[in-house]
Amino acid sequence: MSRSTRLAGMIAALGLFTGADLLACGDKFLVAGRGTRYQRPKTARAANVLIYDNAASGLPAALEKVPVDTLLKREGHSATRVETLDQLAALVAGGRFDVVLVANTVASAVQKLIGGAADAPVMVAFCIKPGAASVIADAEAPCTVKAPPKERSLLEAIDKAVVTHDRNARKALART
Secondary structure, three states: OHHHHHHHHHHHHHHHHHOOHHHOOOOHHHOOOOOOOOOOOOOOOOOEEEEEOOHHHOHHHHOOOOOHHHHHHHOOOEEEEEOOHHHHHHHHHHOOOOEEEEEHHHHHHHHHHHOOOOOOOEEEEEEOOOOOOOOOHHHHOOOOEEOOOOHHHHHHHHHHHHHHHHHHHHHHHHHO
């Protein structure tokens, strides 16, 4: 009996030493020796995003499938929606926004409104194809993100726009 007990004890000890990872619970990514990757860079910061949500531009239809507000909130950004150029002009004049999301169909009008000031928000344009009923001259304007956007591409475009905004603000501060 003592011989079988010793044999069982040695097998149990051998199993405990060799199967340490097997007894772990939860996700195996936190096992010693493995790294954890994060999706956003450490230098990313939260942005104030202004969305020009004009129905004639086609942006609301392109963004129906993507919950933009919840996506931005989850990543730490704050979003404000406007529907008219007058509302957009009033908010941009306040100067507290980093990024403006627009459709490429109205990009040139918004760019004229934003102006070329150093602390002006950076525009991120969505590639929207105009419908047959709405023929808009700016349909071939340059665009940054394809519509409907994927979450990752939208967040990457916003992060790049924030970096550009901060770089422009630093340059303007250095000039004065």
